[in-house]
Amino acid sequence: MDAIPTPQALYQYGLLLLTRREHSNAELKQKLTRRYGLEAQALIQATLERLVSEQYLSDQRFAECYINSRLQKGFGLNRIKQELQQKGIERECIGIFLEDEAVKEREQGQVERAWRKKFNLLPSTPKERYQQLHHLTTKGFRRAAIDQFFRTSLSEEE
Secondary structure (H helix, E strand, C coil): CCCCCCHHHHHHHHHHHHHHCCCCHHHHHHHHHHHHCHHHHHHHHHHHHHHHHCCCCCHHHHHHHHHHHHHHCCCCHHHHHHHHHHCCCCHHHHHHHHCCHHHHHHHHHHHHHHHHHHCCCCCCCHHHHHHHHHHHHHCCCCHHHHHHHHHHHHHHHC
């Protein structure tokens, strides 16, 4: 960068990014720093604070949107939690949304959907059960949700 950007230019670019999709505070800071350089850190911080105070930027809103999006794509709460931490969302904020019963119920539905997409037959051997369990675990589903799915499915089969 040749010159330090104006506060208005930083603000406008921040708004432009936020109109495309929700961002976490850390993500937006990273994008602004990448574009305007480390010399503009004080201005970037002031811009982020302004965007938060005007309620254009919210880690809570980002977390809620991200959880809904990733659940819809078939990922489990463990994986979503890890991804949110990588995006700079605080554990307390993540915990609020992931402990919600409605979110856990949606995850339970996604366990069945992911299982049906890949297998659609209940395991008949311990090896098959392990393979199915492993697949669902790598998708990020909680062990409790997977176990509940298998218990419910096995009881329905009988």
